Amino acid sequence: xxxxxxxxxxxxxxxxxxxxxxxxxxxxxxxxxxxxxxxxxxxxxxxxxxxxxxxxxxxxxxxxxxxxxxxxxxxxxxxxxxxxxxxxxxxxxxxxxxxxxxxxxxxxxxxxxxxxxxxxxxxxxxxxxxxxxxxxxxxxxxxxxxxxxxxxxxxxxxxxxxxxxxxxxxxxxxxxxxxxxxxxxxxxxxxxxxxxxxxxxxxxxxxxxxxxxxxxxxxxxxxxxxxxxxxxxxxxxxxxxxxxxxxxxxxxxxxxxxxxxxxxxxxxxxxxxxxxxxxxxxxxxxxxxxxxxxxxxxxxxxxx
Amino acid sequence: xxxxxxxxxxxxxxxxxxxxxxxxxxxxxxxxxxxxxxxxxxxxxxxxxxxxxxxxxxxxxxxxxxxxxxxxxxxxxxxxxxxxxxxxxxxxxxxxxxxxxxxxxxxxxxxxxxxxxxxxxxxxxxxxxxxxxxxxxxxxxxxxxxxxxxxxxxxxxxxxxxxxxxxxxxxxxxxxxxxxxxxxxxxxxxxxxxxxxxxxxxxxxxxxxxxxxxxxxxxxxxxxxxxxxxxxxxxxxxxxxxxxxxxxxxxxxxxxxxxxxxxxxxxxxxxxxxxxxxxx
Numbered sequence: 001x002x003x004x005x006x007x008x009x010x011x012x013x014x015x016x017x018x019x020x021x022x023x024x025x026x027x028x029x030x031x032x033x034x035x036x037x038x039x040x041x042x043x044x045x046x047x048x049x050x051x052x053x054x055x056x057x058x059x060x061x062x063x064x065x066x067x068x069x070x071x072x073x074x075x076x077x078x079x080x081x082x083x084x085x086x087x088x089x090x091x092x093x094x095x096x097x098x099x100x101x102x103x104x105x106x107x108x109x110x111x112x113x114x115x116x117x118x119x120x121x122x123x124x125x126x127x128x129x130x131x132x133x134x135x136x137x138x139x140x141x142x143x144x145x146x147x148x149x150x151x152x153x154x155x156x157x158x159x160x161x162x163x164x165x166x167x168x169x170x171x172x173x174x175x176x177x178x179x180x181x182x183x184x185x186x187x188x189x190x191x192x193x194x195x196x197x198x199x200x201x202x203x204x205x206x207x208x209x210x211x212x213x214x215x216x217x218x219x220x221x222x223x224x225x226x227x228x229x230x231x232x233x234x235x236x237x238x239x240x241x242x243x244x245x246x247x248x249x250x251x252x253x254x255x256x257x258x259x260x261x262x263x264x265x266x267x268x269x270x271x272x273x274x275x276x277x278x279x280x281x282x283x284x285x286x287x288x289x290x291x292x293x294x295x296x297x298x299x300x301x302x303x304x
Numbered sequence: 305x306x307x308x309x310x311x312x313x314x315x316x317x318x319x320x321x322x323x324x325x326x327x328x329x330x331x332x333x334x335x336x337x338x339x340x341x342x343x344x345x346x347x348x349x350x351x352x353x354x355x356x357x358x359x360x361x362x363x364x365x366x367x368x369x370x371x372x373x374x375x376x377x378x379x380x381x382x383x384x385x386x387x388x389x390x391x392x393x394x395x396x397x398x399x400x401x402x403x404x405x406x407x408x409x410x411x412x413x414x415x416x417x418x419x420x421x422x423x424x425x426x427x428x429x430x431x432x433x434x435x436x437x438x439x440x441x442x443x444x445x446x447x448x449x450x451x452x453x454x455x456x457x458x459x460x461x462x463x464x465x466x467x468x469x470x471x472x473x474x475x476x477x478x479x480x481x482x483x484x485x486x487x488x489x490x491x492x493x494x495x496x497x498x499x500x501x502x503x504x505x506x507x508x509x510x511x512x513x514x515x516x517x518x519x520x521x522x523x524x525x526x527x528x529x530x531x532x533x534x535x536x537x538x539x540x541x542x543x544x545x546x547x548x549x550x551x552x553x554x555x556x557x558x559x560x561x562x563x564x565x566x567x568x569x570x571x572x573x574x575x576x577x578x579x580x581x582x583x584x
Contacts, residue, residue, distance in 0.1 A: 014524055017451060018493035021442060025412045028441025032408070 061279050068276025077244045078253065081267035088277050090244045094159060094252040095281075098238070099228050101163035101248060106170045107220055113171075114178025115204055129179070132172040141232040143168050148236040157239035159248030165233030170223045177219020181212040214296040221292030225285045231256035255281045330358035333526050334379065334402075334496060338393035340554075341374050341383065347554035348374045351393070354545055354560040356496070361518060361527045363541035363563065365534060367583065370547040371555025372530040376498050379528065380414040381407045397496070412440050415489035415525075416498040420505045421481035423473035423488070430469035432484055436492040451491045458524060459487035460517055479510025486517065490525065497521070499529040503536070515540050534579060538567055546575050 072087045079086030113132075117125050147165035155161065185208050193203040209216070239251035240261060255277045262274035332355035341349040349371035356362050364372040374383075383389035384407055395402040402410055415436070423432045433452040434442075442448060452469075456462040461483045465476075473484055482502060489497055499518070503511040518527060518540050531537050537544055544566045550556045559566060559575045570576050577583060 014454070014493060017447070017454070018495070020447060021437065021440065021451070021493050022412065024442050024447075025409060025440035029406065029409060032441060 058282070061275065061282055065275040065277075065279025065282075068272045069279070073273075073276055078242050078258065078273070080242070081265065081270050084269070086269070086273065088253075088255065088258055088273060088280070090241065091253040091255045091258045091277060092280070093244070093246065094238070094241070094254040095228060095256075095284075097246075097248050098159050098163045098166060098234070098252065098254055099224060101160065102167040102170055102227055103220075103224050105163070106167045106174055106223075110171050110174030110223075111178045111216065111220075113175045114180075115182055115209070117175065117179040118182035119200070119204070128175075132175045135168070135172040136176070139232075140169060140230050141235075144233040144236040147233055152237055157237065157251040159238055159245075159250065159252035162234045162238035162252065162254065163248065165237050166227045166230060169230050169233060170227040173223040173226055174220055177223065178212075178216055181215025181219060182208055184215055185211045214299040217299070218292045218296040221288050221295070225288035225292075228288075229256065229281060229285050231260050235260065255284075330360060332356060333358040333398065334528075335396040336379075336393070337396075339375065339378060339395055340392045341371070341378050342390050342392075343386065344388040347552065349378070349547075350550065350554040350556055352545075352547075352555075352557045353393075354557065356526060356528060357543065358526050359522055360542040361522050361529060361540055363537035363544045364528065364530045364547060365532075365537045365544055365578075366547035366555070366558075367549070367578070368532065369553070369555070370549050372532075372547055373500050374555065375547070376500055376528060376530050379496070379498055380411050380416055382416070408440075412436070412492050413494050414496045414498060415492060415494035417482070417485050417489050417500065417502045419501045421478055421485050423476070423481050423484050425472075425474055427473060428470045429465050429473050429476070429484060432473050433469075433487050433491050435488060440492060451493065452487075455487040455491035456484075458490050458521060459483040460513065460520075461487055477510070479506050479513060482506060482510070482514060483517065486514075486521075490521070494525060497525045497527050499527060501530050501532060504532070511536075534567075534581075538563060546570075546572075546578065548574060548578070 070087075072085050074087060074092070075089050076085055076087035077090035078088060113128065117129050117132075143165050146168070147161055151158075151161035151164050189207055189211060190203060193207045198206070234254050234257050238254060238257065240257045241251050241253045245252050258277045259274045259281065262270040262277070265271065265274075334356035336355070337353050339349065339352045340347060352375055364376060366372055377383055378391045379395060379402065381391075381402065383391055391403060397405075397410065397413060400410070402414075424435060427435060430452060433456055434448045437448055437451055442451075453462065456465060461480060464480070465471075465484075468475075473481060476484060482505075486497075486502070502518075503514050506514065515536060518529065521527060522542075529537075529541065541563045543561065544563045545560045546558045546566065547555045548558045559570055559572045561570075566575060567579050570579065
């Protein structure tokens with residue numbers, strides 16, 4: 001048997017090399033550990049640098065905005081400077097209505113478009129995908145100007161014009177999120193349904209889309225959060241309104257607009273309202289983001 | 305092949321067939337004692353005890369879910385990267401406790417080859433071959449070249465790549481990529497080489513070449529190989545550990561012994577059923 005041959009021979013080149021390599025490895029271990037510690041330390045420093053402004057913004061907004069949160073703040077419409085008891089109830093209603101309308105229109109549109117992109121690899125799909133990607137990167141003020149030219153110049157300022165602009169912001173996000181979620185469904189499920197004699201539409205409706213639901217919901221809620229926080233598209237489309245306005249065909253207020261308008265005013269009570277609105281908007285976006293993840297996780301767990 | 309030095313008189317209590325089938329045992333290079341691996345408190349492998357002998361090929365066999373790969377990965381501390389994983393019991397490499405020694409030094413002594421060929425895609429063939437040496441602080445060009453050539457020769461790759469060492473590893477076929485991964489592991493001159501189903505992603509011809517290679521490598525390194533393929537275990541290994549999923553889904557060692565004996569006359573009826581293909 002030659003199995004152990006060479007293991008005891010002192011001149012074996014492999015043993016000799018093993019000895020050399022292991023001595024280098026052991027000798028350099030200290031240095032390598034130091035380098036590793038330094039590298040990890042650098043990562044922590046940069047992480048801290050990245051997190052400090054984030055935490056700073058959140059803490060600052062909470063500290064500045066929380067005093068504005070009174071019952072009146074949530075239940076009364078805006079008042080002019082110097083008149084106490086004003087709130088942002090009208091802006092909350094405006095943001096909710098605009099957000100709801102934009103979501104109601106873009107979700108079906110965006111998801112069907114995402115389904116098409118996920119199912120098709122043709123030229124049309126590539127063009128649509130490219131357009132959606134470009135649209136994600138278009139500056140939001142450009143979309144505001146588009147809303148102004150397309151809607152406001154023809155029909156005047158209105159909540160609907162704002163919903164239109166916000167919808168254009170949300171649409172590409174929903175399309176791409178939908179496509180990604182649907183593409184994430186294993187191809188084998190598709191094939192299993194095909195092999196049972198299902199049509200493509202049936203497969204999409206009964207198998208693929210339900211399986212992609214956690215991802216779709218996350219994507220939609222993130223898109224809504226993104227849309228609600230946009231200021232520029234609203235600036236040129238909804239005009240703002242000091243009074244309560246339930247009718248979306250009329251000029252409306254919205255939270256981002258209240259922040260924008262009031263923060264440039266020299267009056268303390270208006271600035272206070274702006275901080276309060278900023279905090280409220282931040283909380284809404286946070287709840288939507290965290291909520292979408294929790295919901296997705298719950299849906300995912302139910303599958304098992 | 306019968307080793308004439310095997311003292312037959314020591315086997316009086318055993319039957320002659322067993323004595324003839326048992327390979328002479330080298331020194332134990334790794335000793336596993338009551339090794340248990342758990343993920344988030346749930347045991348995946350429980351209480352495994354056996355010795356790995358120097359210069360031999362030890363195969364871990366058993367059906368899916370029996371914890372073969374989990375056990376293998378405990379031997380070079382790959383479970384360190386999984387936060388919920390815990391390994392208890394003792395694993396000794398020579399007189400070094402695997403679970404308390406420095407993990408990087410340990411892994412330079414216990415190499416690993418994975419299921420799918422995974423050469424580093426941005427590195428050339430040569431850079432792949434010497435990657436482990438460089439990770440371990442080896443800088444001397446002469447030593448790098450010598451180790452790379454020796455490892456590539458040992459992996460039966462040298463003749464086909466010696467003229468294109470600067471080419472990207474992705475230009476190689478799947479089987480060649482896996483042999484490059486073997487060379488990469490060998491270049492560090494480990495004492496033990498862990499192979500996790502190294503042929504499961506390869507075609508039959510590439511598989512055959514890797515199997516032949518494994519047999520040739522045992523003069524150089526002690527090999528522990530996980531395989532779901534019983535014929536492969538029979539062809540390449542000297543000793544076999546048969547694992548099976550217990551009632552609480554934790555893998556247990558059912559039987560350990562010389563391959564020929566384990567396949568011809570196992571002591572446990574479950575081993576007999578498995579090697580005869582009655583389940584798994």
